[in-house]
Amino acid sequence: MITYKRLDHVYLSVPPGKEYEAHLFYTEVLGFVPMERPSVFDSTGYWYRLPGMEIHTGAENGKPLTKPHFAMEVADLEAARQHLESKGVAIVKEVPIPGRNRFAFYDPFGNRIELLEYV
Numbered sequence: 001m002i003t004y005k006r007l008d009h010v011y012l013s014v015p016p017g018k019e020y021e022a023h024l025f026y027t028e029v030l031g032f033v034p035m036e037r038p039s040v041f042d043s044t045g046y047w048y049r050l051p052g053m054e055i056h057t058g059a060e061n062g063k064p065l066t067k068p069h070f071a072m073e074v075a076d077l078e079a080a081r082q083h084l085e086s087k088g089v090a091i092v093k094e095v096p097i098p099g100r101n102r103f104a105f106y107d108p109f110g111n112r113i114e115l116l117e118y119v
Helices: 019-029 077-085
Strands: 004-014 032-037 045-050 053-059 069-076 100-106 112-118
Touching: 004 019, 004 045, 019 032, 032 112, 053 100, 077 100, 077 112
Parallel strands: 004 053, 069 112
Antiparallel strands: 004 069, 032 045, 045 053, 100 112
């Protein structure tokens, strides 16, 4: 079983070179509050804090886009992993982020989904 706690974040891709333009839109037009983005990523982008969740943006070139996804916080990440693997779902390792354990997988239609647990 998977015990979901909440929607954690949504990731949006922007074209390379347009990161700051996107940042201005999300802060000045939508009023998103910037937050610190971990330095573990190769791509450039910004993170924003909203009530009860985060929005993450990053540069991605080409089609199809592979980074857009939503992430759910779960109560027990290992139990979620075991459940998904028992159903034949392939787990994708993610770059480690301090304070969060996480992995991703794809649904049968190619949508990327991330599960995470804060440590």
